[in-house]
Amino acid sequence: MNKDTLLRWYRTMMRIRIFEETVNEKFLAGEIPGFVHLYIGEEAVATAVCSLLEESDYITSTHRGHGHTIAKGADVKRMMAELYGKRTGYCKGKGGSMHIADFGVGMLGANGVVGGGINLAAGAALASQLLGNGRIAVSFFGDGASNRGTFHEGLNLASVWRLPVVFVCENNQWSSTTPYRESTSVEDIAVRAAAYSMPGAVADGNDIFDVYEKAAQMTQRAREGGGPSLLEAKTYRIKGHFVGDPEKYRKREEVMEQLDRNDPIKRFVERVLEEGLLTSEDLTRIDHETLEEVSSAVAFAKESPFPEPTEAYEDLFVEAGAQ
Amino acid sequence: MRNITFAEATLEAMREEMARDARVFVMGEDIARQGGIFGQFKGLPDAFGLERVRDTPISETAIVGAGIGAALGGTVPVIDMHFADFIGVAMDEILNQMAKIRYMFGGQANLPLVLRAPDGVTRSGAAQHSQSLEALFMHIPGLKVVAPSNPKDAKGLLKAAIRDPNPVIYFEHKDLFRQRGEVPDGEYVTPIGEASVVQEGGRLTVVSYSRMMTQVQAVCKQLGDEIAGQVELIDLRSIVPMDTETILASVRKTHRLLIVHEAVKRGGVGAEIAAVVAERTIEYLDAPIVRIGAKPFPVPFSPALEPAVIPQEREIVEAIRGLLGARI
Ligand SMILES: Cc1ncc(C[n+]2csc(CCOP(=O)(O)OP(=O)(O)O)c2C)c(N)n1
Numbered sequence: 211m212n213k214d215t216l217l218r219w220y221r222t223m224m225r226i227r228i229f230e231e232t233v234n235e236k237f238l239a240g241e242i243p244g245f246v247h248l249y250i251g252e253e254a255v256a257t258a259v260c261s262l263l264e265e266s267d268y269i270t271s272t273h274r275g276h277g278h279t280i281a282k283g284a285d286v287k288r289m290m291a292e293l294y295g296k297r298t299g300y301c302k303g304k305g306g307s308m309h310i311a312d313f314g315v316g317m318l319g320a321n322g323v324v325g326g327g328i329n330l331a332a333g334a335a336l337a338s339q340l341l342g343n344g345r346i347a348v349s350f351f352g353d354g355a356s357n358r359g360t361f362h363e364g365l366n367l368a369s370v371w372r373l374p375v376v377f378v379c380e381n382n383q384w385s386s387t388t389p390y391r392e393s394t395s396v397e398d399i400a401v402r403a404a405a406y407s408m409p410g411a412v413a414d415g416n417d418i419f420d421v422y423e424k425a426a427q428m429t430q431r432a433r434e435g436g437g438p439s440l441l442e443a444k445t446y447r448i449k450g451h452f453v454g455d456p457e458k459y460r461k462r463e464e465v466m467e468q469l470d471r472n473d474p475i476k477r478f479v480e481r482v483l484e485e486g487l488l489t490s491e492d493l494t495r496i497d498h499e500t501l502e503e504v505s506s507a508v509a510f511a512k513e514s515p516f517p518e519p520t521e522a523y524e525d526l527f528v529e530a531g532a533q
Numbered sequence: 534m535r536n537i538t539f540a541e542a543t544l545e546a547m548r549e550e551m552a553r554d555a556r557v558f559v560m561g562e563d564i565a566r567q568g569g570i571f572g573q574f575k576g577l578p579d580a581f582g583l584e585r586v587r588d589t590p591i592s593e594t595a596i597v598g599a600g601i602g603a604a605l606g607g608t609v610p611v612i613d614m615h616f617a618d619f620i621g622v623a624m625d626e627i628l629n630q631m632a633k634i635r636y637m638f639g640g641q642a643n644l645p646l647v648l649r650a651p652d653g654v655t656r657s658g659a660a661q662h663s664q665s666l667e668a669l670f671m672h673i674p675g676l677k678v679v680a681p682s683n684p685k686d687a688k689g690l691l692k693a694a695i696r697d698p699n700p701v702i703y704f705e706h707k708d709l710f711r712q713r714g715e716v717p718d719g720e721y722v723t724p725i726g727e728a729s730v731v732q733e734g735g736r737l738t739v740v741s742y743s744r745m746m747t748q749v750q751a752v753c754k755q756l757g758d759e760i761a762g763q764v765e766l767i768d769l770r771s772i773v774p775m776d777t778e779t780i781l782a783s784v785r786k787t788h789r790l791l792i793v794h795e796a797v798k799r800g801g802v803g804a805e806i807a808a809v810v811a812e813r814t815i816e817y818l819d820a821p822i823v824r825i826g827a828k829p830f831p832v833p834f835s836p837a838l839e840p841a842v843i844p845q846e847r848e849i850v851e852a853i854r855g856l857l858g859a860r861i
Pocket residue numbers: 272273274322323324325351352353354355356382384385386447451
């Protein structure tokens with residue numbers, strides 16, 4: 211792995227981590243309205259997978275979408291402004307956390323409906339296939355979503371049409387308060403790929419190198435016209451399901467152990483320092499820059515105006531002819 | 534002018550639009566090999582190939598979801614729902630994705646997409662193959678909804694729907710597919726959002742659409758020129774956006790209003806029209822507004838039962854006679 215890639219990975223993971231820590235704080239301070247789901251502890255998945263994508267490739271995301279959006283290349287300023295409900299946000303204050311999106315970098319939206327993005331990705335891949343533009347699509351979704359019909363219909367459709375799409379299931383062990391083992395018929399969600407005649411693989415979702423390696427085979431397959439694949443990234447949701455979740459359903463020790471032993475950023479840092487791939491100066495510099503970047507995003511969000519009430523009546527339809 | 538069927542008219546629209554714009558494709562169950570249940574896709578694969586005329590798995594959720602994604606990816610999908618009744622399988626895709634995407638993402642994306650939904654009663658289809666569901670979609674902001682009543686509008690509205698950069702649900706009545714009618718030669722588009730005043734008259738406005746429009750026209754014929762001549766007949770054509778100005782102008786002239794649709798009367802399109810007229814021009818009314826719609830029951834199977842639920846010509850005759858004689 212070349213140094214540039216490693217630096218980029220670290221920057222993206224830190225950008226997500228600091229963004230999320232900041233959102234957590236600002237939400238609890240009452241500055242951010244709505245429902246917010248944090249991606250802390252899962253950064254390696256979006257970072258590795260999106261580092262395999264071109265800007266013109268597509269992703270679809272979930273209610274837990276900040277990490278995917280950042281990894282796909284969105285600007286944290288406009289993201290933060292959206293979370294604050296401001297006019298300068300990506301969705302002009304109409305979306306918020308659960309509907310964060312940046313179509314300009316192929317990020318086709320977070321989704322408030324679990325499993326809602328899976329077929330949108332298949333469809334974007336279908337468009338690429340029809341238009342022959344070489345783009346591929348990636349759908350990120352949780353273990354919980356893999357129990358929805360959208361998952362099963364979408365994988366079947368993608369398989370019979372050999373669509374250039376990679377399905378990335380982020381198995382963070384929990385769907386809200388329910389452990390995946392209690393709600394999911396298989397130990398490894400990846401085995402469901404077999405039912406739809408596509409490759410399935412399990413990656414250690416907290417080892418960015420492993421996610422990258424396995425996802426690379428799948429994105430390559432998609433680009434070469436080989437059709438879809440299913441990657442299950444085993445990871446862990448460090449924070450509650452949403453900010454403010456009392457988390458009565460799991461033991462604090464479980465979380466502490468994960469943080470201690472399995473934090474994807476910590477694991478990355480340990481490895482790159484141990485193997486002499488990056489220096490601690492490299493990392494510290496990125497830490498500072500990223501902290502700076504996110505705090506100026508907050509300042510930007512706070513300074514930005516709210517939309518006028520009449521802006522609620524815009525953007526429902528586009529005028530004919532604008533297609 | 535040519536005399537062709539409703540199905541042929543929609544087929545012409547598909548052919549013309551697919552030839553005009555290479556991004557347009559169509560997918561659905563049994564549309565390529567079978568040509569659609571009502572023959573409305575016959576011959577399209579020969580002209581455009583199986584890439585652009587796609588048979589799908591029986592996966593309505595995936596078809597509609599993928600259609601939305603494909604629209605976001607730069608194509609213009611036309612999706613056939615097989616029967617409008619199956620739209621429930623893809624309801625989340627319609628309600629939470631299709632209707633919301635443009636708005637909730639702040640106008641970042643256009644969603645040029647047409648959902649074709651064959652609806653209404655035909656040949657004793659019974660409860661799960663006979664519904665008229667337009668009111669459900671009228672209620673959801675972010676969707677356009679049209680329902681043509683004749684071959685000419687069927688073609689013009691389908692072309693307009695395909696060209697519209699917004700999602701359009703195109704209800705096509707199953708019993709109308711074989712109806713014949715005059716269709717202009719050459720290129721034309723019927724604008725979405727414009728009602729058509731089919732017949733002018735001075736004493737009663739009748740608003741209808743889809744198959745019931747043809748019933749109302751048949752009734753007017755039966756009633757003879759003297760009565761029918763007093764009726765101003767409006768074919769709504771588009772349910773969203775609705776051409777309320779045409780309706781209001783007509784009611785201000787005639788002072789009486791009858792609304793006829795096949796869908797359930799309760800909470801139907803007629804209720805919306807009646808409310809708009811009451812809100813905006815009640816002082817012009819010389820008689821109570823009358824609505825005719827299906828009784829609030831599933832559509833029963835037996836030919837002896839179906840007419841007890843679905844509006845019949847007799848009801849329309851009585852309503853017209855009653856309104857023309859009525860005074861508040
Ligand atoms: C269709 C649907 N059902 C239920 C919910 C409520 N809900 C939001 S997130 C969530 C859990 C999702 O679990 P998973 O897919 O594993 O993703 P995670 O939250 O773990 O990232 C639930 C039940 C929803 N948003 N959509």
